[in-house]
Amino acid sequence: MDIYEIRKHNLVNLIGSQRKGSCAERWGMAPAHLSQILSDKTAKNLGDDVARRIEEIEGLPRGWFDSIHPGEAPIQESEPTESKLSATDLVKQMLAKSGKGIPEETRLRLLSAAQEPEASNLLGADFIRKGQVGDEVWIAHYDVRAAMGGGQIPHEYPEMLQDIRVSPKHLREMGVTFKEHFHLKMITGWGQSMAPTIKDRDPLLVDVTIREFTGDGIYLFSHDEMLYVKRLQKKGKDRFKMISDNKHHDPEEIRVEDTHILARVLYVWNGQPV
Template sequence: MDIYEIRKHNLVKLIGSQRKGACAERWEMSAAHLSQILSDKTVKNLGDDVARRIEVIEGLPRGWFDSIPDDTQELETGPASAAELVKQMLAKSGKGLSDATRQRLMAAAAEESHENVITVDVSRPGLVGDEVWIAHYDVRAAMGGGQIPHDYPEMLQDIRVSPTHLREMGVKFKDHFHLKMITGWGQSMAPTIKDRDPLLVDITIREFTGDGIYLFSHDEMLYVKRLQKKGKGRFKMISDNKHHEPEEIRVDDTHILARVLYVWNGNPV
């Protein structure tokens, strides 16, 4: 199960026999929005902000929606074989796989489970605490002349990380729910950030908090650049590539969207 299947499963369990319209009203969302999330015919997902809001309203622990449900494996059936588990997985989320791929997965599961059974730890903690999902957005922020931002960024994939490990690497953040991944394009921030490097950003930082690398829009274009304050009303926009000269831009024309915390090539920022 990916993070959205987990959330949907927990949402269905939370609603139970309640009227969906009443739930939607209580959760400050439209009934149509809730129906889209619950439907198997749409790709509408339960996002971070809505999940956290429902948790607060219902008095649930933060991250409850992201916990792997303990009822995904029927306890009374006893331990399941690897082949059976793979078969269940393929039935739920393997519709796009070819027959050849399905057969290879089943064969690998049968080979792995040479004793025919494995025990399933259904009490394993969910993706809260030291294992979290970070959404990767289809936002191409140019490290050169600027990119026209998408009106509605769509998620490409989720990245599973350990907040503890991130902090050990020197990444400073308050809450992992506010971390997102984007992609940098261009060479003007090389060697710190190379073309198409994934970037870890904090989307709660919407104003200048000191010299650093930011995701920001300026003149309707999207950038990833270093910013330095120059006087009251101007920023110095700096490229790490020495072939690109720094520019001065007006603070009033610059809208900070996030701060870059880490480059996924291991380079510090």
């Protein structure tokens, strides 16, 4: 169980029978943002800043959201349904039902392929999946289609395209800064608004543990339920300046509280560090 599951559990208990809209207004957040955090489909996380703000407003101890409290029922894991079965389980079921005529070598290949780590929602907890330990590691590549133009609604269940095999040592030699290789994932940008830095369909290396603004740079973020890859600069206390590298696209100002950072772009897979 990760920190975001614990926070969601505590958030549900805190809201109780209260109206979600009233809670969102009291906590200074958009109702849609709160609904996304509570939803089982969008899997948007309760970030550090928002968690601390709610604790302060509600008079709760700092860090209250981050642990299970005595006397509470443990978080119940739902029973796996057929739609939630892993690829390995589904392949095993298929082979048991109709795989009698399949050669043994083919059966083993199917099982081996199904046992590769699977992709889940880009916005969900699958980002904690670690790569293979060693000098060369596998980095998961997600088909998220983060838009570098007018924004794009993310797939609810994006499919993994392929894994990229890289050397963490070589990445650092190229100037890519990161703590652990399993913090890194690959996504694909779409559109021309970040050209020439990022061209249409360029693969992007991102650090998914960066969920807050850490200084000027290129981020993967959602705003008004759209997904973007853009430069962000802080403008005042409550606004970001959203910048496109393509000079034909004018900068825009967006509200910090309506902007949910999902990762920071570290490297463009066309040889462009950022």
